Amino acid sequence: MGSTLVWLSLALSVAFSAGQDTGTPATKEDIPEGASTLAFVFDVTGSMYDDLVQVIEGASKILETSLNRPKKNLYNFALVPFHDPEIGPVTITTDPKKFQDELRELYVQGGGDCPEMSIGAIKIALEISLPGSFIYVFTDARSKDYKLTHEVLQLIQQKQSQVVFVLTGDCDDRTHIGYKAYEEIASTSSGQVFHLDKKQVNEVLKWVEEAVQSSKVHLLSTDHISGASNTWQIPFDPSLKEVTVALSGLAPNIEIKNPQGKLVGKSDGLTELLHIPNSAKVVNIKDPMPGMWSIKTSSEGRHSVRISGLSPIDFRSGFSRKPTLDFKKTSIRPVQGIPTYILLNTTGLLPPARADRLELLSIKGEVIKTLPIRYYPERKPSGLWNITEFIPPNQAFFLRVTGYDRDGFLFQRVSTVSFSSMIPEAPKVLMPAISRGYYLQRGGVHCQVDSLIPFTLRFSRDGSRLGEDQLFSDSHNASWEIAQVTLKDEGFYECIAINSAGTGRAHTFLDVSEPPPAITVGGNVTAAPGSRAVLTCHVVSTVSFNLTWLRGGHDARLDPQVLVLSNLSLQVNPVTPERSGWYECIAINEGGVMAERIYLTVQEAPRVSVEPWNQSFTAGEEKRIRCSASGYPPPRLVWTHNDMFIMATSRHRMTPDGTLVIRNMEKKDGGVYGCLASNQAGTYTVTSTLTYIESPVVTVALSDILIGIGETTVMACSASGIPQPDILWYKGDVQLHSSSFLVVDALGGTLTIKETQDVDAGDYTCAAVNAAGTSSAKISLDVGAQPEFTREPSDVGSEIGSNVTLLCLAQGHPEPQVSWRREDGLPIFNRRRTHGTVTQSTGALRITKLWVEDEAVYICEAQNHFGRIQAQARITVTGLDTE
DSSP states (O other), rough: EEEEHHHHHHHHHHHHHTTBBBOOOOOOTTTTTTTTEEEEEEEEEGHHEEEEEEHHHHHHHHHHHHTTTSSSEEEEEHHHHHHHEOOOEEEEEEEEHHHHHHHHHOOSSSOOOOSSSSHHHHHHHHHSSSSTTTTEEESSSSOOOOGGHHHHHHHHHHHTEEEEEEEEEOOOOTTSHHHHHHHHHHHHOOOOOEEEGGGGHHHHHHHHHSSSSSSSSEEEEEEEEEEEEEEEEEEOTTTHHHHEEEEEEEEEOEEETTTTBBBBOOOGEEEEEEEEEETEEEEHHHOOOSSEEEEEEEESSEEEEEEEEEEEEEEEEEESSOOSOGGOBBBOOBBBSSSSEEEEEEEEETTTEEEEEEEETTTSEEEEEEEEEEOOOOOOSTTTTEEEEEEESSSBBBEEEEEEEETTEEEEEEESSSSBBBBBOOEEEEESEEEEEEEEEOOEEEEEEEEESEEEEEEEEEEEEEEEEEEEEOOOOOOOOESSSSGGGGEEEEEEETTTTTEEEEEEEEEEEEEOOOEEEEEEEEEETSSSSEEEEEEOSSSSSEEEEEEEEEEGGSSTEEOOOOTSOOSSSEEEEEEEEEEEEEETTEEEEHHHHHHEEEOOOEEEEESSSSSOOOTTTTTEEEEEEEEOOOOOOEEEEEEEEOOOSEEEEEEETTTTOOSSSSSGGGGEEEEEEEEETEEEEEEEEEEEEEEEEESSSSSSEEETSSSSSEEEEEEEEESSSSEEEEEEEOOOOOOEEEEEETTTEEEEESSSOOGGGGEEEEEEEEETTTEEEEEEEEEEEEEEEOOOOOOOEEETTOOOEEEOOEEEEOOOEEEEEEEOOOOOSSSSOOOOOOOEEEEEEEEEEOOOOGGGGEEEEETTTTTEEEEEEEEEOOOOOOO
């Protein structure tokens, strides 16, 4: 029998691994909240051929309907075929197409065996599926492995999943424990057992299309062993978007009345999802009005009723022996006979909504106990509720929460599964066969006790009690301590645990000996290739000992480069990469063996050099920076620009030898480039600087300057460029520097000449120079003087009709302009004359045929940029007849 079980376990393991989805396994973070598994557990005996054909066809419709819903709650799909004595191969996949392909690949074999290994297949389906999943079992036989039922029930309560049976046969004995296991599993999981003809399987699959939905909540779950008619009063709150009533049993009938007492029919939105006259009936109503609904169910034989809906309002629960708000400190089942607290977590309720009471319901739907729920308005989060202490009933029970939503509407929800109390057993006591005690050291014997209920613990030796009995509330680890072990302490010790269910015992022999060696190591060792490494284990022993060094399970001294030194340290010289790894030192004395390990890491921190360290560039150029690194393991090189990692682009690339190449350089490429080399031994960075430069551009304020002698001349020049250019001044080919009469301001770009003289005139050059090049501009300086007369006009008297010339000559720079005017303001040139003419040539004023009106004072005026001077002369006309 034992070998058969081992073979079956191995076969299941192989079958399961063979059918696994080959895709990347999803992590817990990848699975969306509320996701579930659709699992088909299928009997592949020959008699199930018709069923298989219908399931393959129905599965396609189920998947299509589910995947087209806005909220896709099915995350993955499982297929668990079984055929006595084998289960598998198992398929679990997130790919709907693969699931359908695996269904089509199933083939029925053999005859109509009865019973079958169905419970083991259900167990595997529960183990591989997500919490809150939908598991459908297709078979025409009762279970052969019904002894696994208890484990399956525990899994159901843990996973909160629903198991539905579609039976096209039951071996003609519904009183057999192998059939009753189906009913117990369905009852616990809020599932149902449907009895069908083989041609009716497709009808159930149509209902499954609607049943597999997210946000499914339970409103009622009852089982009845005989025919009965019951009327259920159930409040429908506004959050219920649809309600489904499922009744399985002989001659099933369902009547539904709305809050006004009207019988609801097809014209009122009632839809019949399934109707098999001698087996099952399922109806559905969408968007029901809020209020108290009346649902009447009747059947002529054993039957079950399941009422569910779609709503965000639901709850989960946990049991504990002490009040707690932490679900991690709760269990999925209470302990029979032990005072228990319940922690509830409601979802979909917003303040001021509240839970009002919690009821324990029998599987017939009768109220066993009602517990009030205390309201704490300030509690955060608001969905946690503590239920007062109570003694769990001895029968299976559902939890029903009743409360009010934020608008005052009454709501009710029933737990997904039923709960059964864990029955306490006698304590299980564990002690090692031999306990080690070391001479003159602290020691003792240790005992592990597993108990669901309070127990008394006692240690004894040779029938005599040691110390006082101890009382513990549940499982505990205890010890009998000995302050200083001696030879008289050697012998047998017993640990006895007693609870109300019985007594558990365990023995151990305390073996007293000299203590084994104590080993300490200084830590792992890191050495560079070619260097010498010394590995040291410090051993403390009260008696003589032997020390052995092993590597890979073999004597380390087999390596000719390894030597055990006089102080028992291990020397490796020279260190090479293949000599890295774990080295074990084993110390042995009469008290035992101790071992420690030291890891030799062959590493050398990176050393890096870059070339060149500094470069300048202009726009459009290509630049290269070469980086070389050494170290062990060979370092990995990456480049950074201003501490940001450089990614490969059309302009940036790194050659195999570590050279960074930058094409079509832009101004933004300037900065600090780091070559970062890293390996397990460390990281090292060396930088190189690229500086952006631009050729100078020179601008002069005035390119031509005229200045007077003795005045201060300022020539201004500005230059742009990167880096900022230096400005130099030249006159001709001679560079100018500051002196007593010259001020050269390289920063401001000006050249100042104090008391400018004629010799300062000429062409000056402003030159801007930086690393990118040179640019220049010319400025012409002209030095001028104010006018002065070289010949002034003098008074003249002349006879009428004669010709007169007044000479007026002046010099200056620029050459002054000479003009004439009359003192009396009369025009000289632009007036009509009856006699002669008036002309001016090179400063001389010439009058022909002098006439009376020409007599006047004439003013000569010489003017240039630097001044204006005047001289005057009188012309007197003579020869006039005074008579």
